Amino acid sequence: MLNSSIDHLKDPEPILIANKVTKHYGERIGCEDVSFSLWPGEVLGIVGESGSGKSTLLRCLAGIDRPTSGEILFRHNDKPISLFDIPEPTRRKLMRTEWGIVHQNPRDGLRMDVSAGGNVGERLMDRGDRHYGKIRASALDWLTRVEISEDRIDDRPRQFSGGMQQRLQIARVLVPEPRLVFMDEPTGGLDVSVQARLLDLLRVLVRDLGIAAVIVTHDLAVARLLTDRLMVMKGGYVVEEGLTDQVLDDPHHAYTQLLTSAVLAA
Numbered sequence: 001m002l003n004s005s006i007d008h009l010k011d012p013e014p015i016l017i018a019n020k021v022t023k024h025y026g027e028r029i030g031c032e033d034v035s036f037s038l039w040p041g042e043v044l045g046i047v048g049e050s051g052s053g054k055s056t057l058l059r060c061l062a063g064i065d066r067p068t069s070g071e072i073l074f075r076h077n078d079k080p081i082s083l084f085d086i087p088e089p090t091r092r093k094l095m096r097t098e099w100g101i102v103h104q105n106p107r108d109g110l111r112m113d114v115s116a117g118g119n120v121g122e123r124l125m126d127r128g129d130r131h132y133g134k135i136r137a138s139a140l141d142w143l144t145r146v147e148i149s150e151d152r153i154d155d156r157p158r159q160f161s162g163g164m165q166q167r168l169q170i171a172r173v174l175v176p177e178p179r180l181v182f183m184d185e186p187t188g189g190l191d192v193s194v195q196a197r198l199l200d201l202l203r204v205l206v207r208d209l210g211i212a213a214v215i216v217t218h219d220l221a222v223a224r225l226l227t228d229r230l231m232v233m234k235g236g237y238v239v240e241e242g243l244t245d246q247v248l249d250d251p252h253h254a255y256t257q258l259l260t261s262a263v264l265a266a
Helices: 054-061 088-097 116-127 132-145 162-174 192-209 220-226 244-249 254-265
Strands: 016-025 028-038 043-047 069-076 079-082 099-102 180-184 212-217 229-234 237-243
Touching: 016 054, 028 054, 028 229, 028 237, 043 054, 043 220, 054 180, 054 212, 088 099, 088 116, 099 162, 116 132, 116 162, 132 162, 162 192, 192 220, 212 220, 220 244, 229 244, 229 254, 237 244, 237 254
Parallel strands: 043 212, 043 229, 099 180, 180 212
Antiparallel strands: 016 028, 016 069, 069 079, 229 237
């Protein structure tokens, strides 16, 4: 866990508020009546089995899918704005600068026909940077921070391994120093050794930048390492929530107990 406690007194206003967020696909429930607040610098984990609704909720929170009902508020310029009530161009700009998304498949978050340096530099241009030399220097610095060799700056992502592609996607998302980041199974599909290195990298970057983050994962070890607070979902509903260590070490709901016991038995 990144922090042993969350000190809201330093910044008493949440950066993200979900009010009764619900998403239906016809008769099927994606997520139902989910409410929470997220503070600057806090990392929230959302866990559950496949089909539990965690990815649906993330897509709504990140502004990709519009909820069927409920409200999502993001604090912008010191006041809350309703994510789906602002003009589409404004929302898309915020999604490129104020917050970012790390996809499970890095190909969904990268431009595969653009160089590694170009992938990172584009986000700086979205932020308003225009000096080519400074953009390239920043891109080079970030490639180094995510453990990609400087001599790969002009290589295309398709020339990288899966783990390198994921590290490049992380650099692309974090380079504009967003205030909020969403991560959907950021280590899914990677070898165990690659996962370990990536988790260490994410933990350091999130801590150093002080960003707020929402991480969806089915891996409780990932949740324990990266998150401060945890929500457990089943069938579209949040069945348990609390500080990560408390939820994992002393689960109250039968479903959470099943999840943790399955990990212990593995």
